[in-house]
Amino acid sequence: xxxxxxxxxxxxxxxxxxxxxxxxxxxxxxxxxxxxxxxxxxxxxxxxxxxxxxxxxxxxxxxxxxxxxxxxxxxxxxxxxxxxxxxxxxxxxxxxxxxxxxxxxxxxxxxxxxxxxxxxxxxxxxxxxxxxxxxxxxxxxxxxxxxxxxxxxxxxxxxxxxxxxxxxxxxxxxxxxxxxxxxxxxxxxxxxxxxxxxxxxxxxxxxxxxxxxxxxxxxxxxxxxxxxxxxxxxxxxxxxxxxxxxxxxxxxxxxxxxxxxxxxxxxxxxxxxxxxxxxxxxxxxxxxxxxxxxxxxxxxxxxxxxxxxxxxxxxxxxxxxxxxxxxxxxxxxxxxxxxxxxxxxxxxxxxxxxxxxxxxxxxxxxxxxxxxxxxxxxxxxxxxxxxxxxxxxxxxxxxxxxxxxxxxxxxxxxxxxxxxxxxxxxxxxxxxxxxxxxxxxxxxxxxxxxxxxxxxxxxxxxxxxxxxxxxxxxxxxxxxxxxxxxxxxxxxxxxxxxxxxxxxxxxxxxxxxxxxxxxxxxxxxxxxxxxxxxxxxxxxxxxxxxxxxxxxxxxxxxxxxxxxxxxxxxxxxxxxxx
Amino acid sequence: xxxxxxxxxxxxxxxxxxxxxxxxxxxxxxxxxxxxxxxxxxxxxxxxxxxxxxxxxxxxxxxxxxxxxxxxxxxxxxxxxxxxxxxxxxxxxxxxxxxxxxxxxxxxxxxxxxxxxxxxxxxxxxxxxxxxxxxxxxxxxxxxxxxxxxxxxxxxxxxxxxxxxxxxxxxxxxxxxxxxxxxxxxxxxxxxxxxxxxxxxxxxxxxxxxxxxxxxxxxxxxxxxxxxxxxxxxxxxxxxxxxxxxxxxxxxxxxxxxxxxxxxxxxxxxxxxxxxxxxxxxxxxxxxxxxxxxxxxxxxxxxxxxxxxxxxxxxxxx
Ligand code: HEM
Numbered sequence: 001x002x003x004x005x006x007x008x009x010x011x012x013x014x015x016x017x018x019x020x021x022x023x024x025x026x027x028x029x030x031x032x033x034x035x036x037x038x039x040x041x042x043x044x045x046x047x048x049x050x051x052x053x054x055x056x057x058x059x060x061x062x063x064x065x066x067x068x069x070x071x072x073x074x075x076x077x078x079x080x081x082x083x084x085x086x087x088x089x090x091x092x093x094x095x096x097x098x099x100x101x102x103x104x105x106x107x108x109x110x111x112x113x114x115x116x117x118x119x120x121x122x123x124x125x126x127x128x129x130x131x132x133x134x135x136x137x138x139x140x141x142x143x144x145x146x147x148x149x150x151x152x153x154x155x156x157x158x159x160x161x162x163x164x165x166x167x168x169x170x171x172x173x174x175x176x177x178x179x180x181x182x183x184x185x186x187x188x189x190x191x192x193x194x195x196x197x198x199x200x201x202x203x204x205x206x207x208x209x210x211x212x213x214x215x216x217x218x219x220x221x222x223x224x225x226x227x228x229x230x231x232x233x234x235x236x237x238x239x240x241x242x243x244x245x246x247x248x249x250x251x252x253x254x255x256x257x258x259x260x261x262x263x264x265x266x267x268x269x270x271x272x273x274x275x276x277x278x279x280x281x282x283x284x285x286x287x288x289x290x291x292x293x294x295x296x297x298x299x300x301x302x303x304x305x306x307x308x309x310x311x312x313x314x315x316x317x318x319x320x321x322x323x324x325x326x327x328x329x330x331x332x333x334x335x336x337x338x339x340x341x342x343x344x345x346x347x348x349x350x351x352x353x354x355x356x357x358x359x360x361x362x363x364x365x366x367x368x369x370x371x372x373x374x375x376x377x378x379x380x381x382x383x384x385x386x387x388x389x390x391x392x393x394x395x396x397x398x399x400x401x402x403x404x405x406x407x408x409x410x411x412x413x414x415x416x417x418x419x420x421x422x423x424x425x426x427x428x429x430x431x432x433x434x435x436x437x438x439x440x441x442x443x444x445x446x447x448x449x450x451x452x453x454x455x456x457x458x459x460x461x462x463x464x465x466x467x468x469x470x471x472x473x474x475x476x477x478x479x480x481x482x483x484x485x486x487x488x489x490x491x492x493x494x495x496x497x498x499x500x501x502x503x504x505x506x507x508x509x510x511x512x513x514x515x516x517x518x519x520x521x522x523x524x525x526x527x528x529x530x531x532x533x534x535x536x537x538x539x540x541x542x543x544x545x546x547x548x549x550x551x552x553x554x555x556x557x558x559x560x561x562x563x564x565x566x567x568x569x570x571x572x573x574x575x576x577x578x
Numbered sequence: 579x580x581x582x583x584x585x586x587x588x589x590x591x592x593x594x595x596x597x598x599x600x601x602x603x604x605x606x607x608x609x610x611x612x613x614x615x616x617x618x619x620x621x622x623x624x625x626x627x628x629x630x631x632x633x634x635x636x637x638x639x640x641x642x643x644x645x646x647x648x649x650x651x652x653x654x655x656x657x658x659x660x661x662x663x664x665x666x667x668x669x670x671x672x673x674x675x676x677x678x679x680x681x682x683x684x685x686x687x688x689x690x691x692x693x694x695x696x697x698x699x700x701x702x703x704x705x706x707x708x709x710x711x712x713x714x715x716x717x718x719x720x721x722x723x724x725x726x727x728x729x730x731x732x733x734x735x736x737x738x739x740x741x742x743x744x745x746x747x748x749x750x751x752x753x754x755x756x757x758x759x760x761x762x763x764x765x766x767x768x769x770x771x772x773x774x775x776x777x778x779x780x781x782x783x784x785x786x787x788x789x790x791x792x793x794x795x796x797x798x799x800x801x802x803x804x805x806x807x808x809x810x811x812x813x814x815x816x817x818x819x820x821x822x823x824x825x826x827x828x829x830x831x832x833x834x835x836x837x838x839x840x841x842x843x844x845x846x847x848x849x850x851x852x853x854x855x856x857x858x859x860x861x862x863x864x865x866x867x868x869x870x871x872x873x874x875x876x877x878x879x880x881x882x883x884x885x886x887x888x889x890x891x892x893x894x895x896x
Contacts, residue, residue, distance in 0.1 A: 076856040080849055087845035087874075094835045094842070127833045154855075242855075265828070315707075345717075345826045356828040470828045478830065482817045489810035531806070534679065534799050 074145035082139045089135060093126035140253050143246060151243050158239030158530065163206045163229035164500040169524040176544065180552040181521040185228060185503060188521070191550040192230060192501070199543060201232040201499065230501040235494045239530070245488025252481035259474035260288050262295035266469040268302075271363060271462055275303040275329070278469065295471065298353065299331035305339065307465040309360060316415035317408050322360050324465045352473050359466030362407050364389075366419065369448060369457035370401075376462075379405050390424075393454050398426035401454065405461060417461050418444045423452045495532040497539070501525040523551060593644040597662075597700070600637030604693045607631040611685030627685055628676060635669035638662055638696070649706045652719045656707065661699035663723060665692045667730035671807075675734060679800055687737050717822035725815035725840075729875055731808030732847070735801045736872035739865035742797035746862050749794070798861040801868050802854065809847050816840055839878040846871040 072078060096118070097107050107124060108115050122129025169175050181188050193203050206229040265285040266278055278284075279297045286293045306325040312318050321343050328337040328350060342348045347356040364379040366389055377389035389403040404420040421441045423430040430452045431439030441451045448457030472478075502524045529536040590596075610627035642662055645653040653659045672688045675681060819837070820830040831837060850867045853859050 076852060080852045080856065083845050083848045083852065087842045087849070090838050090842045090845070093833060094838045098833060127838075318707075347825065347828065354828060356826070358827060468828045479821075482821070486810065486814045486817060489813045493806050493810065531802060532799060534796055 070145070074142060074149045076146065076150055079139075079142050079146055082135065082142055086135055086139060089126060089132050092123065093132075096123050096126070098126065099124045136253070140250070143250060143253075147243070147246050147250070151246055155239050155243045158233075158236055158496050158498075161204050161231050161233075162500070163204075163231050164502060164526065165229065166227050166502045166504040166524055169500065169502050169526050172526045174528075175524060175526040176540070178522040178524045179544070179547050180519045181503060181523050182518040182552045184520070188503060188523075188551055189228065189230070192523070192547070195543070195546045195550055196232045196499070199234070199539065201234045201497070202236070204231045206230070226505065228503040230499075230503070232499040232501065233496065235496040238491055238494045238496050241488050241491030241493075243488070244491055245485055248481050248484030248486075248488050251477060251484060255474040255477035255481055258477065259472055261292060263470070263472045263474065264293075264295055264297060265471075266297075267358070267466070268469070269361070269464045269466050270302070270304040271365075271464045272304055272307050275301050277301045295473070298471070300336070301329045301333070302355070302467070302469075303327040303329060304465060304467075307360065307463055309463065311408065319409070322357060322465070324357055324467070326355070326467075328355075352475055353471050354469065356468040356470070357465065358468040360463055361466065362405070362410070362417075363462045363464045364405070365462035366403060366405055367459035367462065368403070368419075369455075369459065371455050374459065377403065379403070393423070399454075400424050400426075401451075401456060402429075407461065416444050418442055419458050421449075421451055421456055423454060495536070496530050497536055498528045499525055500528075519552065523547065591644055591647075593641045593648070596637045596641035596644060597696075600634045600641060601693070601696060603630050603634035603637055604689060604696065607634055608686055608689045608693060611682070611689055614682050614685060627689075628673065631669055631685075631689055632673055635666050635673070638666045638669075642666070645706070653706070654719070654722050656703070658699050658702045658704045660722070660726065661695055661702070664726045664729055664733075665695050665699070667723070667727045668692055668695075668733050671727070671730050672734055675800065675804070679796070681738075681796075681800065683741060684734075684737060684800075687740070688734065691733070691737065717818065717825065721815060721818040721822055724811055724818060728808045728811035728815055729879060731804045731811060732843075732868075732872055732875050735804035735808060735868050738797045738800040738804060739868040739872075742794055742801065742861060742865045743869075745793045745797060794861050798864065801865060805847055805850055805868060805871075809844070809851060812840070812844050812847070816844065836878065839874070839881070843871065843874040843878050846874045 097110070099107065111118060118124065122131065126132055164172075183191070189205060193205075196203050267283040267285075268276055270276060278300050284297065286295070288294075304324060304326050307323065309322040310320045312320050323341050323343045325339060325341045326348075327335050327339065328348075330336050336350060337348065340348045342355060342357045344357050347354050349355075364387060366377050366379060368375050368377060368391065370391065370393065375391065377391050379387040379389040381388050381390050383402065383404070386404060389405070391401040391403060393399045393401055400423075402422040402424050404422075406414045406418050406420070408414055408417055419442070421443065422438055429438035439451060441449045441456065443449060443456070443458035445458060445460045448455065450456075503521050504524065505521045506519055527536065527540055607627055607630035610630050614627045642653055642659065645659070654663055668688065669692055672684070676685065816837075819840075823832065824830045846867075850864060850871055853864060853867060
């Protein structure tokens with residue numbers, strides 16, 4: 001790079017933003033790639049001790065093979081492949097119906113003869129199939145080992161406060177044109193600091209090769225001060241982003257493994273009044289296969305006191321919310337919690353144990369009154385494929401009520417829970433005639449009526465509550481991992497920008513040859529960003545203008561905008577004794 | 579469209595007034611963006627398109643606000659509302675991108691796509707439904723908008739990738755352009771219709787100071803920025819969904835198709851990010867990966883709903 005013409009252009013003529021932009025060379029490509037970092041891409045070689053002894057060649061081969069495998073195992077290309085494979089495997093689980101989510105009979109019908117083959121490959125249970133788990137394990141170790149290998153240097157590279165010498169900067173192909181400096185070093189450094197600070201950079205100075213020594217104030221022109229190096233950066237913390245995100249993912253994987261090994265899940269459908277022990281509930285899922293499971297089911301029982309459903313007034317078949325009131329009892333029947341009401345989105349939590357309101361369903365049991373006496377019947381008979389309850393009305397058993405239950409949500413066009421009652425006399429329905437509906441009675445909850453002299457009332461159906469209970473010892477760690485992942489990925493967003501600068505004195509001979517005699521030094525600078533070249537380019541254009549104006553304010557004969565800006569920004573430069 | 583009783587509303591309380599107003603402004607914005615391309619030197623054309631797009635986003639937002647006021651909950655529970663909010667997010671994020679990068683050539687495809695989306699949304703059932711119990715949670719108002727903002731970023735990344743591919747294809751088609759690339763960009767930045775594809779020819783204005791870098795690298799950077807913003811948004815959105823599911827059903831994750839598909843989308847963009855940090859890849863290769871990510875996103879957003887299975891079936895059309 002030729003220094004002189006660039007300097008003279010900048011110093012002697014007013015500079016416009018557009019002309020500065022044109023002069024800026026393209027920035028270096030972001031060099032955060034582990035592959036191009038020569039310090040880390042060396043293959044791992046077996047130790048020299050092994051090499052020296054020819055008798056140990058099998059060890060050498062093994063060591064070499066091991067090192068090669070390790071290198072492959074933690075490589076980023078493998079990571080990319082694994083991420084892609086996980087994506088494809090997950091996609092398979094989306095397209096092929098999964099056993100937990102779709103009815104098994106449906107799957108068998110759909111796949112017919114190929115069902116067994118596909119099942120053998122775990123395709124109906126992708127996410128717990130051995131090959132999916134194997135992929136996750138591989139991914140875990142790739143990430144773990146890769147973090148030490150690639151992530152550490154990538155992270156620390158941006159955190160190092162490096163200083164580059166003038167000769168290094170002169171050689172750098174991406175360095176920008178040097179800027180003329182007219183003020184003594186302390187003033188110049190102060191100006192430089194101000195300009196960079198205003199743009200959000202942290203500035204570090206190394207005068208005469210002494211790290212971080214603050215510039216000495218108020219020294220008049222002093223060429224012996226020599227070369228002074230400056231490093232400025234902003235957004236250095238974003239370089240921690242990938243490391244934070246990856247640690248979060250590792251933590252997530254470990255926490256979910258911990259949860260698998262120690263947690264469990266219980267589902268139970270309970271009717272009001274029922275008490276059930278956790279360990280004896282309908283379905284108890286331990287997350288890990290037997291023998292691997294390290295947790296235990298607490299010896300607790302749950303007593304369901306009450307359950308009810310609220311419906312929307314204007315949309316009677318859409319439940320608004322459903323509520324279950326329950327007690328949690330310890331092994332001795334002593335209540336741990338009493339009269340707690342849960343509903344959808346509002347579970348009950350006892351430490352790591354949580355009880356959720358999951359669903360509800362009629363059990364088929366109906367509470368009725370028969371001639372004023374409360375009775376409960378089960379709709380366990382089948383009439384034209386409809387479940388019905390049969391309630392004998394006389395001791396002889398010939399006359400019976402046929403009760404057809406209808407439920408909101410389940411039956412089309414039904415806006416409340418009701419029953420339709422017929423009386424059967426052993427041979428036929430009461431009031432039956434060809435082409436005519438037999439005598440019947442439709443009763444909503446709380447209503448009663450008389451059918452052929454029999455007085456019946458409908459109190460309510462029995463509705464069971466579907467409870468889901470879960471012991472999740474990993475909850476805290478999962479939440480922590482979630483937080484760390486979110487934080488890390490967000491931290492990756494802003495770019496890190498770096499500037500290496502160096503002040504070099506110019507001898508009076510040089511200075512008079514190249515440009516005006518006031519020039520006492522040159523500022524060399526090299527910019528770098530890990531992403532966002534275009535925006536950095538825009539910033540550099542403005543920065544270059546500001547630097548030119550502050551470090552070498554134009555003489556009094558130049559009535560330019562640049563001058564007024566320079567005065568405004570840099571009072572020190574004016575005060576300085578000439 | 580709406581129950582009859584809404585006819586008693588004053589016009590500015592009527593969501594349809596704002597929806598239609600927004601649509602008109604959006605049509606104007608499309609035209610303005612095209613004009614802005616053709617007459618880039620006219621300052622009026624610059625501002626007008628941007629402001630029209632902003633106003634139409636404001637109108638759509640007001641429409642959603644009116645609807646929410648009427649429904650009594652944040653109106654983001656069916657496909658119509660979801661598409662409308664996605665459109666608003668795309669508009670707002672593009673306004674920001676345009677301010678930062680000055681992307682006149684991206685204006686018309688973005689505003690046209692948003693127009694098509696809103697137009698399609700209005701053909702869907704728009705009646706206000708009471709909320710299912712599972713959806714009555716403050717999580718819904720956080721989880722869904724965050725995911726939709728991520729989708730908006732990926733949509734912008736997609737358009738920018740397409741522009742990149744078209745641009746690189748044009749440069750290949752006419753090697754002489756590459757020889758004097760600087761000049762070409764300069765001409766392009768002034769919006770001069772050239773080389774048969776005027777609407778795709780333009781890049782950053784020279785005043786932006788980006789003139790020294792090629793258009794391909796500009797679109798590459800815009801895509802990368804969009805993905806690095808969309809990726810954390812989708813991550814946060816999925817995690818919020820997991821937290822919500824844990825609160826509602828006692829499961830972070832149930833491998834429901836929508837969940838799984840969103841994970842696939844996230845992994846797809848993960849491939850994009852890691853390809854970027856792993857050595858040199860041609861911008862075109864990366865652009866294709868971003869296009870593939872967008873296809874995955876579409877499957878997540880529409881495909882799974884159309885299949886109508888799983889826990890997220892509230893997003894079902896109809
Ligand atoms: C699904 C899991 C993963 C996610 C979500 C993830 C996420 C990320 C993100 C967001 C970045 C920052 C990208 C950017 O700044 O543009 C990144 C960078 C990186 N990732 Fe991953 N990653 C995952 C898995 C892995 C694995 C398994 C490896 C194994 C080697 C890995 C190695 C790296 C490296 C070396 C970087 C570059 C860091 C830098 O240059 O600053 N990642 N990752």
